[in-house]
Amino acid sequence: MMKTVILDEPGHYSLIDRDKPTPKAGEALVKVHRVGICGTDLHAFSGNQPFFEYPRVLGHELGVEVIEVNGDNPKGLQPGDKCSVEPYMFNPDSYASQAGLTNACESMQVLGVHSDGGMSEYICVPANKLHKSDKLNFDQLALVETLCIGAHAVERANPRVGENVLVIGAGPIDLGAMQFAQAEGARVIAMDINDERLSFCRETLGISASVNALANDLEDQLRHICDGNLPTVIIDATGNKRSMENTFKLAGHGCRIVFLGLFIGEVQFDDPSFHRKELTLMASRNALPETFTKVIKAIEEGRLDTSSWVTQRMQLGDVPEVFASVPGQAGQIKAVIEVSN
Missing domain, CATH: 3.90.180.10 (Medium-chain alcohol dehydrogenases, catalytic domain)
Structure with missing residues (x-):
């Protein structure tokens, strides 16, 4: 038994x-x-x-x-x-x-x-x-799937070196997305409603820019961070209707939006703005077998630190x-x- x-x-x-x-x-x-x-x-x-x-x-x-x-x-x-x-x-x-x-x-x-x-x-x-893995402990192995979810979202977004990537949410899946976006050479901006989580992003992950999602001037803050522009990649893992619908307003022209979280309901957006910006909207679901191999190797080599x-x-x-x-x-x-x- x-x-x-x-x-x-x-x-x-x-x-x-x-x-x-x-x-x-x-x-x-x-x-x-x-x-x-x-x-x-x-x-x-x-x-x-x-x-x-x-x-x-x-x-x-x-x-x-x-x-x-x-x-x-x-x-x-x-x-x-x-x-x-x-x-x-x-x-x-x-x-x-x-x-x-x-x-x-x-x-x-x-x-x-x-x-x-x-x-x-x-x-x-x-x-x-x-x-x-011959190197990872059981804590690390239990975190692999979470990291794979975030890694696959980054694979979907395919950020370029120097591109401004806004990751909305600072939970474990989002943290993985931030780290893999950084590994691609992107400039990552963390957004959350929890200042402690944002501090963790800055102090532990080395994320240089962060924004509290409850601020009244989100667009102004993002333009300041992005040298007058808005992000051209947004990954939203919140599963929150309001947050997901707001991504269309925070997206720069040509932005790729990846919905990593989901909720029971419908997402609405302004179609003329969607077309004017020529946005790309993608879902990200689970991960691929090869993503597990990639994530395990990254932890084993010390490129991803999950110790805290x-x-x-x-x-x-x-x-x-x-x-x-x-x-x-x-x-x-x-x-x-x-x-x-």
Whole structure:
């Protein structure tokens, strides 16, 4: 038997005992050590997550240890290997997957969202979804998926060297987007409503420019930062209708807008302004397998430092009582669940 935390309904977790799973052919049995808590989990807890059904075992940002692999083992995994989990289960025969867009597969199933995830002592996953690292610890491995989401948004935006990139939101996904945009040589501007998070961006990530989204003169501040212009790349990960609609006003001519967050509803914008600026609007969903490889390598080489990201920890058995406190933590960057030492 093993311990599992299940979200029965919005606002209510239960700690239960389940049978330890047995891997099917092509699957690996892994021991879960860390589970990162992200906006998807918080929205599911509050009842505001699209594409979601209850009850559900959450958890898709995972740092795990290989216990055994049954059958096909394309990556040569061995017991004891430390891995990050690529939680996106796609149909390789779908049109999108055949086109290389596995992250946008029509029949996408995400662990912890469409199927049960990692808030459990053990889970089984396809062996080819495990990304091994001999250097990273379980905290770092649990952060990889978050970083991949931000990295993929930057891949979508394709910023040029010296281009002004506005990243709206300063949560973990946004921080990853900021760091990868910096790596492309872009000039990054952080925007959030939380001054502590903006301080973290400046002091820890080295972001030189930041703006509080509650300011009354956002456009003037951005023009001052951008030498009289407005940003030509905007990445919005807020999932907030007002923020997302406001991006069209803050966008410079020729701007590429990437919506990384989502909400249940419709986005509206002024069509003449959209055409006059010749804006490009893109969605960014999940990440590609090669993005995991890129992110792990960047952390291993020290180009991404996540050492100060984890600001709250909880034990698996404490989740039903403690989880509701996550959004209210002052200075919160990332909360993780410690399932095993």
